[in-house]
Amino acid sequence: MGRAPCCSKVGLHRGPWTAKEDALLTDFIQSHGEGNWRSLPKRAGLLRCGKSCRLRWMNYLRPDIKRGNINQDEEDLIIRLHSLLGNRWSLIAGRLPGRTDNEIKNYWNSHLIKKLKSQGIEVTLKARLRRSKATQNEHTKNKKDRRKKKKSILAVEEINEVVPRTEIHAPKPTRFKPTIVSSNSTNSSSQGSDQKVEHRTAASEEDKDDFTWYNFSQDQVGMFFDYDFSYEDGLFENVYQEYSQLLS
């Protein structure tokens, strides 16, 4: 490859991984867990950069990776999710258990583009969704608040020990301030996937009447709100409608 290396790789191996390297990496991660990619190669006895190790593990060595051809259902889902999300491969991969973003990206570029074009379907590439300046500023602004909140949460947890709670995958909030309210108001941590919850899209309690409310089952909330999008992207309606179809 023509470009300069991203970091100093003097003496480091590049190119295809050998079986021995795979074994070293797998053994190390199985005993020590993922993370600390920068220091991992040294500790695992590998002459690779951390990035390379991470990529090899994520895209190839992870035990939960599904091998084999992408089936028709998966292909349909990729096409629909791509029409909805564009080239956000990691999000698409998140909906296909055992498939990696790299695999889906390659499959899209090598198979699906041609297939769709041959069917006369125009393939439009949606640009990667970046945070706007405004949301970046908001992110910075909220940093202090998050720190404060974290501190207070930790303090409460210390007092209350282990508090059972419902795990809801909320969006990385940009414009939303989601509030999950159980319809069974007696217990917000209730089980049962068919229980309906409300997702409030209001940015604050004051302006909640200006926003639409949607109803989702708990499972739907978990899947749907993994998305990282902002209201100003104008995607919410589209995503909601598309997801309603997918889940129906």
Added chain:
DNA sequence: AAAGGGTACAACCGCATCGGA
């Protein structure tokens, strides 16, 4: 059989984002 072109996919790169100091 050999050469050339096409394809698939692993691997690399730069950049964005995040969180902690």
Added chain:
DNA sequence: GTCCGATGCGGTTGTACCCTT
């Protein structure tokens, strides 16, 4: 508020392999 290291993401490239001529 700013800086910086770590991580994640999507675009791109290299190359082994397959197919066609």
